[in-house]
Amino acid sequence: MNTSLYLSLIYTFIYFLLNILFGLVILKLFFRSKWRSYSALTILTNGFLIGLSSFAAIWLILGLLGQFTVLAILSALAVIFLLSFFVWKDFLRLCKKIREIINSSWAELPFSWKILVILIAILMIFFSFGAILLPPLGDAEAYYMVLPKMMAETGVLKPQPNYYEFSKLGFIGEAHYAALMALANFHAAKFFVWLTTFAAIGSIISIGTNLNLKLKGQIIALAILLTSTTFTNYITDGKIDIFSASFGLAAYYWVLETKKRDLVSFILTGLFLGLAVVTKLSNIIGIIPGIAIIIIWNSYNNAKEIKSFWQEFLTKTAYNLFITFLFFGLATVPHLIKNSILFNNPLAISNKYENFQWSNPVWSPAAVTKATFVVKPPQTETVPTVSPLPVQIVGNVTEPKPSSKFEKILVFLKKSLSDFKKASAFLIKFSSYPIAFIYGERGGQGGNLSVLVLAFLPFLFFRSLNYYQKQVLLMFSLCLAIWIVVRAAAVTPRYILPTLLIFIPLVAAKTELILELKKNQFIKSLIWICLFVVILGTLASNLYMWQRFNWVFIKQTNPAALYGPHYPPLNFINNEAKKNDRVFLLGYYGFFLRGDLLANLDNEEEKMDIIFYLKPSPWEYLYERNFKYVIVQKAPHLVAEDYLIQNIETSQFKIKKIYSDPLTDIYSLEK
């Protein structure tokens, strides 16, 4: 279905609304009596997230059945639309409440803070341009948007041949990409990520309400969130980390609510926890320990005044954990079904996760904290050295024993000084580890947490923390500590994104406390200046998104500029190849290939055979496997291309280079 850009955005918006309505229908069916206890924002946010996961499960099942057609998608949406009449009145009432809150908040804001809000709004608009107009980038161009495209165009969910292992990952964000690409195009799918951002914002503000976050605090939290490139990069690049962050934050919100002993809070904690883990497996390390501890803490708190404390505490803890993990399991069922059908193993885990280093943690603080924060693998000796012959040592010839008392003291002092230097160097490196999350530039780090977190960190020690603030701090610290132990070498904030983001409302709440003081105008002004400068700096570094928006008006037609350098060669093949031809992609980025070509790409075994020269006559090998074209994305595969070229003359096939540009070569293969 070829639709114009504007129309596709309207589709996405309607699709977004249907997600909210679907979620509200489910919430109303099961938890209507509890609605009054929660804010309009919380209900809408959670409604959307429940709708998001429910639709994803439907799309997943349709894909597995091979019935993922436009008609089937539209029928499912139509059914939900009809069901939604049941909640339209509630939905409009909730929206009205939110509008009233926004209006009254705006009226009470001082002018200087209104400027900040306007800048934040401009930043969000920039990100919407990026989400809609930038092509998928990096991993999204290789996998996260490719598998959905295959499913959208073929109607079947199958592992992506060239990313077979990755296909074992969760399929929630990707399911929505598939639906929107089937209905419209990839712009619509990416715009949906931008809309999902509001769920993460909604959860952060909802968590903040428990942490005493008021109006200015909410603005500070928003400023911190939207100047964190580890969050904003995923709004625009097409990866699925915003979905995992939204689910993770919702799980954190509900676990804090378990203090109220409401069954619904345990159920929703479990559900969102399961969804967060399915969307991002690393959340197992990041979220589960913290959530389990808070459930135990709240059970203790609720039982401590009862006479039979131990009995009450143990039974309540066991029951609460059981309910939470029961619904955790329930949330993972669609994923388990998917992996059991596609991989014959419901618990299939991608072998890409082997580098989690559970068994062999690598701690490399020296490398992590270097100015460039480049993590280097442990240095190994490449040149074998000859082992020295054993020499019989007679006496201690290297260190003469100190003779006098004075010399003994001198030696002791020297040794102590050297130990102290070593210890202090280690401590400096260790303590600087968290700042790698803020200033780090490691390849693959994928963005940083906002500098405002660090700048406002001292306010955390101002006045004591309330009950919820202590719990948030505990969850954050526990996750970070576990992460540092098991994955020291990977300063990659996106792996533990929800846990890092939960720290934002805490810092914002404490900063707001300073703003409420009657004295200390200087610090208050400095807080505002820091916010202003960092938002302005982030705006400046995202100006290129404005340029893309401008391209829509000047009707930029250069495909390489619009869709990136991999588009022209892949589009060339789309026009050249017949239906279901096999293409060998010696590279990572296949997003712009046709769906049928993607479904017949080389598999990982075939790729390894060619890259590692396991075949004496590669062209024959390719021909035997029905490959018609070989695409070489040069940068990482020049050596493999050389190997193929060397074998052209000796082969018995007609091999022609049919396309070449600075990044890509394409060969055709015929007998």
Added chain:
Amino acid sequence: MKNRVKINPVQRFFSIISTLLISIWMIFCVALWISKTGAQGVKYFGKNLKPSFATEIILKTDNFFNEHFWSLF
């Protein structure tokens, strides 16, 4: 008459010192970020940017932090 809370000199001293330290910390963090982000931008868009006072300041600050701060680790 308003009841004014009297602050003793020791409290006042610590209040001033903590205000000063926190201010320095905030300015330092943000300056470090500006220099790093700015330098990345200048290097990234280097071909299209004319050398100006601002770009020079950004690069010099980045160099300064590289030499005197990041080299500590």
